[in-house]
Amino acid sequence: AQTVTQSQPEMSVQEAETVTLSCTYDTSESNYYLFWYKQPPSRQMILVIRQEAYKQQNATENRFSVNFQKAAKSFSLKISDSQLGDTAMYFCAFMAWGGSEKLVFGKGMKLTVNP
């Protein structure tokens, strides 16, 4: 069975600074995806970034980038130039190829961006 661990329940950062959210996972699968989802107070689940395990290049989406270390089973999210709108819960998730029944979420962490 797959597991996803987010060891930091809560973090805060000053506006315009950089913050890194950590995530580790455990799996015996060889083909999978990793995700970071953002959940603002509106409750909406928003996909921030995704990484295919077979790609060595780390994914980047504007201010968001990941550090994917496949051998270490680590998948951290770096947010550059933090903005007040980044304040949210962030969930790391793993999905083996084949369908969403194989999607496993971490417990989430609360990020607060302070002005």
Next chain:
Amino acid sequence: NAGVTQTPKFQVLKTGQSMTLQCAQDMNHEYMSWYRQDPGMGLRLIHYSVGAGITDQGEVPNGYNVSRSTTEDFPLRLLSAAPSQTSVYFCATQDIMGASSEKLFFGSGTQLSVL
């Protein structure tokens, strides 16, 4: 194009009452699923469906029923609500045949309280 629509957004039930959470999508996605989100637990899969007439259990199916008579709708039924079912419920779809087959599209969630 509404995407994934969940109704109601909020609901309060008494123990033992029954109700149905509605989920409708207009994206013609075959894959639909229901998750519950509890504090400190992340999202957990309740039931899922790979197409009309086909459903299966996820990680936490007890106390819930589903059916899928059409591609568009995937209702979640609570037959006899219990306080342990107090949670936020999310419906999601997935275009497993599409170019971004790993991407989930989430509804806006239903906050359910069982007293």
